[in-house]
Every structure is written in C-alpha cells, then in structure tokens.
Amino acid sequence: MKLCLILSLVLLGTVSSFNLKNEDLKIETPEKEETLNQEQVISDEEESLASGEDDSWWEKEEASESVPVTATKEDDNVCPKEEDVVHLAGTPGCQSCRYLLIRQVQTFGNADAVCRSCYRGRLVSIHNYNLNCLIYRTSQQLNQAQVWIGGHITGWGFCKRFSWLDGSHWNFAYWASGQPGNGGGNCVALCTRGGHWRRAPCVRKLPFICSY
Known part of the structure; x- marks a missing residue:
C-alpha cells in the first residue's frame, strides 16, 4: 500500500514538473521571438546605412x-x-x-x-x-x-x-x-x-x- 502511494506521488511530481517546463517555454518563446525581430530590424537599418540609402536627396540626384x-x-x-x-x-x-x-x-x-x-x-x-x-x-x-x-x-x-x-x-x-x-x-x-x-x-x- 505504501509502495503504491509512493509511486503515485512520484508520478504526480513528474507530470507537474513537465507542465511547469512547458509553461516556461510558452512564456519565454515570445520574448525570444521579439528579441530576434529587434535584431533583424537593427541589422536591416545598418545595411541601409551601409548601402547609402539614407543619403540626402541631392546626393541621390x-x-x-x-x-x-x-x-x-x-x-x-x-x-x-x-x-x-x-x-x-x-x-x-x-x-x-x-x-x-x-x-x-x-x-x-x-x-x-x-x-x-x-x-x-x-x-x-x-x-x-x-x-x-x-x-x-x-x-x-x-x-x-x-x-x-x-x-x-x-x-x-x-x-x-x-x-x-x-x-x-x-x-x-x-x-x-x-x-x-x-x-x-x-x-x-x-x-x-x-x-x-x-x-x-x-x-x-x-x-x-x-x-x-
């Protein structure tokens, strides 16, 4: 009886731990995606500056x-x-x-x-x-x-x-x-x-x- 109770507690703890990890992943994923998007924007801006696309209008002319x-x-x-x-x-x-x-x-x-x-x-x-x-x-x-x-x-x-x-x-x-x-x-x-x-x-x- 004691053995069954111990096994039940161990299984319950494993499931709870798995659910917590999944929730952590769900919380962290949007932050990581936002960080990647910000890095992409910065990279695009740097590329634009490097290519001279931000030159003044008379230089384009x-x-x-x-x-x-x-x-x-x-x-x-x-x-x-x-x-x-x-x-x-x-x-x-x-x-x-x-x-x-x-x-x-x-x-x-x-x-x-x-x-x-x-x-x-x-x-x-x-x-x-x-x-x-x-x-x-x-x-x-x-x-x-x-x-x-x-x-x-x-x-x-x-x-x-x-x-x-x-x-x-x-x-x-x-x-x-x-x-x-x-x-x-x-x-x-x-x-x-x-x-x-x-x-x-x-x-x-x-x-x-x-x-x-």
Missing part, C-alpha cells in the same frame, strides 16, 4: 547624373545664331578677355562643347567680383533664372571639390545663402537676380557664358 563635362550628341557642335549671342566687354585688368552670353539653352556638357567647337573657348571661370558683376548685369536681360558658368564638382565622397573646366585655380566664389551645401547637382549656375551661384543638375538646359 548627383548619383543619377551623367558626367557633367560630357556632351551628348543632341545639339552638339551646333553653333548659335548671331542673334542669340551677346558680346561682353573685357573687365578691368583684362581688357583683352572676351566673353559671350549665349541665349540658346543647353545642358552643361553641351554648353561647354559649343564654347569649344564654335569659339575655341570654355564655359567661363570667374575669379573676381568685377567679372561676376559684369556677367550678372548682362544676364539680367534674359527670361531665365540662371545661366551656366564653368564650375563643377570633381571627385567623390569626402574628396569632392569645385573646379573650373579651363583648369584655372578656384580662388573666388559667390554662393547664394545655404549654398553649396544645401543644393543639388554637380554643376554651377549663376542667378540672373543677384548674381549669386547655385548648384544645379548638369542635365538642366540653361543659357551660358563662354570665355575665349
């Missing part, structure tokens, strides 16, 4: 742009008509310098190609306030907000820098408020109101200034 100094076949080597050209006088200190305002709109690359093929020059580089003011005053006659000048971004990432197409030294700038950091695009345009500079997408079609 830059990545989609074609190389700024390359002309496309469309409108390449088509010289402007004389009525589309405004001749600018030289600036103090460089009376022999010659500049042209071309009313014909082109992308940045095509604009420089026109300067090279039609006038043996380049898009203008600006190294002082006097020249900037001359271009600004002349461009005011246009029904356009901006004109191309020869500044553009070279390099990538932390090695980005502004350069002139003619290879001259970048020793002057006249950026608008918030520029160039808060602007999109790899190329530089001069505003026809105020004469300040802004970054712009190189594929935009604008009038432009040649120097030769």
Whole structure:
C-alpha cells in the first residue's frame, strides 16, 4: 500500500514538473521571438546605412547624373545664331578677355562643347567680383533664372571639390545663402537676380557664358 502511494506521488511530481517546463517555454518563446525581430530590424537599418540609402536627396540626384563635362550628341557642335549671342566687354585688368552670353539653352556638357567647337573657348571661370558683376548685369536681360558658368564638382565622397573646366585655380566664389551645401547637382549656375551661384543638375538646359 505504501509502495503504491509512493509511486503515485512520484508520478504526480513528474507530470507537474513537465507542465511547469512547458509553461516556461510558452512564456519565454515570445520574448525570444521579439528579441530576434529587434535584431533583424537593427541589422536591416545598418545595411541601409551601409548601402547609402539614407543619403540626402541631392546626393541621390548627383548619383543619377551623367558626367557633367560630357556632351551628348543632341545639339552638339551646333553653333548659335548671331542673334542669340551677346558680346561682353573685357573687365578691368583684362581688357583683352572676351566673353559671350549665349541665349540658346543647353545642358552643361553641351554648353561647354559649343564654347569649344564654335569659339575655341570654355564655359567661363570667374575669379573676381568685377567679372561676376559684369556677367550678372548682362544676364539680367534674359527670361531665365540662371545661366551656366564653368564650375563643377570633381571627385567623390569626402574628396569632392569645385573646379573650373579651363583648369584655372578656384580662388573666388559667390554662393547664394545655404549654398553649396544645401543644393543639388554637380554643376554651377549663376542667378540672373543677384548674381549669386547655385548648384544645379548638369542635365538642366540653361543659357551660358563662354570665355575665349
């Protein structure tokens, strides 16, 4: 009789212990699943940051742009008509310098190609306030907000820098408020109101200034 009672107690204890373990597993499982989900979210965020998907909007725009100094076949080597050209006088200190305002709109690359093929020059580089003011005053006659000048971004990432197409030294700038950091695009345009500079997408079609 005592033996049967002892066996019953042992069996009851085993069943109770088994049920407690099952309950523990049921309680722990959601916590483990939640932890795994959190780890997956963190992993996805890190992957997103590593891939550059969180880049600012202008960097995405830059990545989609074609190389700024390359002309496309469309409108390449088509010289402007004389009525589309405004001749600018030289600036103090460089009376022999010659500049042209071309009313014909082109992308940045095509604009420089026109300067090279039609006038043996380049898009203008600006190294002082006097020249900037001359271009600004002349461009005011246009029904356009901006004109191309020869500044553009070279390099990538932390090695980005502004350069002139003619290879001259970048020793002057006249950026608008918030520029160039808060602007999109790899190329530089001069505003026809105020004469300040802004970054712009190189594929935009604008009038432009040649120097030769």
